[in-house]
Amino acid sequence: MPLTQRIETAIQRAIATGQAGLAPTRLAAALDYATAPGGARIRPTILLSVARACGDDAPPLADAAAAALELIHCASLVHDDLPCFDDADTRRGKPSVHRAYSEPLAVLAGDSLIVMGFQTLARAAAQHPARAVALIDSLATRTGMPDGICAGQGWESEETIDLAAYHRSKTGALFIAATTMGAIAAGQEAEPWEELGDRIGEAFQVADDLRDALCSASDLGKPAGQDDLHGRPNAVAALGVRGAVARFDDVLGGAIASIPACPGEAALAGMVRAYADRLVPAVARQPVPGE
C-alpha cells in the first residue's frame, strides 16, 4: 500500500474513534476540519519511510505512530493559530479552526488531538507493548516540556531566547520524532536516527523562512511575511535569500549523509531529497539580476 494511503487511513481511523457514540457534534466536526484535507503529511511520511528502511516488521504499529505524530502536528497548528499566538485567519487555504468553529472549540480540538495521538499508540500496542511505550515516551518528549514543540513555542515568551534550543524544539522536535519513531516502530534503536531528524528539521526551518519571505498568502494557504511582522529570528533576515538557499543545501546534504546503514538506505535518501526539493520556492533559486 502506498505510504500516503497508509497515513490517511490511519488518521481517519483515529478521528472516527474520537467521534464515535454520543459525542458533541461541533467538536467532533472540528477534529475532522483540523486534520483533513491535510498538508504534505511530511512528518508521517518520513516516519513510515524510516520504518520501511528498517524493515517495517510491525506495520499496524508504524501506521499508528504515523497517525499519532500527524495528530500532534495538527493540534499544534490549531493552537498556534489562536488569537493569543499568531491570530491567523487562514490555514491550508481555509479559515483557521477558531475562525470556523470558535476559540473554545479550537482549544478543545487541539487538546483532544493531543490526547488522541497518545491513545492511538496505546491502542496499537497489543503485539508490541514495549515498543508502544517507547513510542509514547518519544512522542511525548518531542511534544511537551522541556524539549518538545510546547517548549519551542514557550521560548517566544522569554526575554532572552536561546536560538539553537528554540529552533530545535519548535521545528526540529517533530522531525526528530519522525525519524526516531519510525526506527522504534520497526524494532530498532532510536538514537542513531536522531541526527537525521534534527537536520531535516533545520532544513525545513530554512525552507519555511524562504517561503514566508518569498511567497504570497495564496501560495501558502496562510498569512505570509509573519516572521518580519512578529520580529521572529529567521534565516532570510540573517543570511539573505542566496545565503539561506546555500544553507538549506548544506544542511540537506548533511541530513542525507547521516542516514544510518540499513537495508532501505538509498530509497530513504532519495525520498528525503525529493521532498526537500519541493519545499524551496523556485524563485529562491533564480539568478539575481546583476550578479
Place this chain on the structure above:
Amino acid sequence: MPLTQRIETAIQRAIATGQAGLAPTRLAAALDYATAPGGARIRPTILLSVARACGDDAPPLADAAAAALELIHCASLVHDDLPCFDDADTRRGKPSVHRAYSEPLAVLAGDSLIVMGFQTLARAAAQHPARAVALIDSLATRTGMPDGICAGQGWESEETIDLAAYHRSKTGALFIAATTMGAIAAGQEAEPWEELGDRIGEAFQVADDLRDALCSASDLGKPAGQDDLHGRPNAVAALGVRGAVARFDDVLGGAIASIPACPGEAALAGMVRAYADRLVPAVARQPVPGE
C-alpha cells in the same frame, strides 16, 4: 508512606522532569504554578485508595498513574479558566495561570501538562508495559473525545445539550479514570470499578453545585455563582438546596454500595465517605427556618 506524600512526590518528580535542562524559564515556572500547592488531590487519592484496596502490588506504577491523573486535571483547570471559557481571574486562592503568566503560557502549560501525564505513565512502564498501556488508554479515554473531559467541555458549545452525557464526561470522567486506573495499576480488571467512579463523580458534581450556590468566592478560592451567571444546568437550580443535599446522600450511598469485593473494601468505603462529607458546605445541611 501516607497517600498524600506519595502523590506530592510523584507530581513533583514529573514536573521536575519537564523543567530539566535548557527549558524556557517562564513556561517551566508556570508548570509549577499550575500544579502546586494543589487542591484536595481527590482524584489521585481515590486512585491510590483503589490500588491499595486491590493489593497495590506495583506502587511505582500506581504513583505514576496518580500523578498523571492529577496533571491532566490541573491542565483542564488551566484551560477552563482561559478568557474564551470561564475567564476566571482566580483559582485556588491565587491568580489563574493566564492572569499570572499570560494567555499564551496558559495554553502551553495546559498542553505540556497533558503531554506530561502520558509521558509519566510511559516512563513508569518498565516492569509492567501491558498495564502501562492500559493505563494510558484509560486516561486518554477519560480525557479526550468522545467520552472524556474535552467532550464534556465541548457539550457547552452545542445548541442542544445531552445532560447525562455532559455531566458524565465533564465531571464524571476523571473520577471513573481514578477508580479504573487504580484497579489497572494493581493488576485488576477496570470494568467492575467504573460504577464507583461514575457515582463519585455524580456526587462530586452535586456538591460542587451546592458550593457554587452557597459559598463565597473567598471560601472557594475562585469566583462563586458561576453556574447561574453562565446559565449552566445545575442540581441546586433543578432540585433546590434540600433536594440537592438529599440527592448527594443518595448517590454517595450508591457509590459505596458499588465497591467490588476486595481485601480493602471497608477502608475504601470509609475513605470515600470521609472525603465526601467534606465536600458539602455545612450551611446546606442547616434546618431551614419555618420548616
